[in-house]
Amino acid sequence: MKRNSQLSGVLHILLHMAEHDGPVTSELLARAMTTNPVVVRRIMAGLREQGYVRSEKGHGGGWSLACDLQKVTLRDIHEALGGPPLLAIGNRTEAPGCLVEQAVNAALDTAFRDAEALLLERLGEVTLAALSADFHKRFAARGGARELEKAHAG
């Protein structure tokens, strides 16, 4: 089962935008993530609707942040992405007629809900500002001389 990495990808994009003055093009963001500009636009669509980012067309256009990083949590971003399922495992059937399956589902569901709730809680505790600060700490520790965009090389 392949893991969904949209959240990870979007956060990556947002932090890059935070380090950048003025709009950033989908093209540039896509290169930073080794993917396609269209993919970037696609996953950013939800964020735009929620007002977390803005996009501008034409010359000098691109994406820019439109929110206070202190106020937005990873959970907010997750929800802006449509709140995809967090757990990789689930029940074979919802509302099964089989009593055996009902018992199985009941047992698993509690465990699933608890884990999901914990995860959401944790995501709600981390702001984009905290993430950005962590990045800056790493950047300073590693030798901030290099240009930001180059940091992708490794």
Next chain:
Amino acid sequence: MKRNSQLSGVLHILLHMAEHDGPVTSELLARAMTTNPVVVRRIMAGLREQGYVRSEKGHGGGWSLACDLQKVTLRDIHEALGGPPLLAIGNRTEAPGCLVEQAVNAALDTAFRDAEALLLERLGEVTLAALSADFHKRFAARGGARELEKAHAG
């Protein structure tokens, strides 16, 4: 993202076996789960290797339980299935060169690990015996007159 339901399926199978005297054929189990006998054999392979179930070939053969339901937890079963990932979301890249991504991964990883640990803990608290007891409770409540195999109809 489609959820993996092997654990759910296997538990279903195990509880059915618990209600059945003597070996149960893959064919019968498959019918109960609206799937294919080969699929049943496939997902049972791990359990057999761990000694939780036995299989016998030929006439009168099939699957039977080979463990103490009191001693086996849902976590054990999950691990016997190869311990597939529990979380549906993950990082875009492990060990990225990009510092931005490192910061993102670090933040997400803690949340992920905590949630996964909680889920495993919960699964470790539920024994197959507890599951079976829950089923019997439901069965009695609903009117145990009907035959077990028929319980699938709904």
Next chain:
DNA sequence: GTTTCATGTAACATTACATGTTACGAATCT
């Protein structure tokens, strides 16, 4: 105004993976 740049989006292609199916060999019972 026309050219260039950039997003917006639909449609299509590709990949990855879980699940389903077929086929046949090996073991066991009648």
Next chain:
DNA sequence: AGATTCGTAACATGTAATGTTACATGAAAC
């Protein structure tokens, strides 16, 4: 021997994520 049942490999199918192409729309530069 014949029927049954598992074991397993090989192949087929369904579906979701991701990548790509194509073209329309809007905005700036010239």
